[in-house]
Amino acid sequence: MPASRTSSLNRRQLQTDTRFGVLDLMQWIPGIDADHAYPVLDAAATTVSVFGGQVRVCSLEHLRAMKLPADRPQDRIDLEQLAIAQGDEPGDGL
Numbered sequence: 001m002p003a004s005r006t007s008s009l010n011r012r013q014l015q016t017d018t019r020f021g022v023l024d025l026m027q028w029i030p031g032i033d034a035d036h037a038y039p040v041l042d043a044a045a046t047t048v049s050v051f052g053g054q055v056r057v058c059s060l061e062h063l064r065a066m067k068l069p070a071d072r073p074q075d076r077i078d079l080e081q082l083a084i085a086q087g088d089e090p091g092d093g094l
Contacts (some may be wrong), residue, residue: 031065060086 014025029037044059058066064082067075084088 029066030069
C-alpha cells in the first residue's frame with residue numbers, strides 16, 4: 001500500500017489518499033445551496049450496508065449537482081456513465 005498523503009486544498013476541503021483512491025472531505029460543496037452541506041445532503045441520502053457497516057450515500061440528484069460544477073475529467077466521465085445508467089442521453093447533465 002502506498003504511503004498516505006493528506007493535503008488541505010483550502011479551508012473548506014481536505015483531500016487524503018486511501019487504499020481505495022483519493023477521498024475528498026468537504027465542508028462546503030459547489031452545487032449545494034447551503035453554508036453547511038451535510039444537513040441538505042443527509043435529508044435526501046440513503047443508508048446502505050458497506051463491508052458490514054452503515055454508510056449514508058447522497059442522492060443521485062445531489063451527486064450530479066456536485067459533479068457538474070467540479071468539472072474535473074473524472075467528474076465528466078462519471079456524469080456520462082450516470083446518464084447512461086439512468087437511460088438518459090450522455091451530456092444531459094442534470
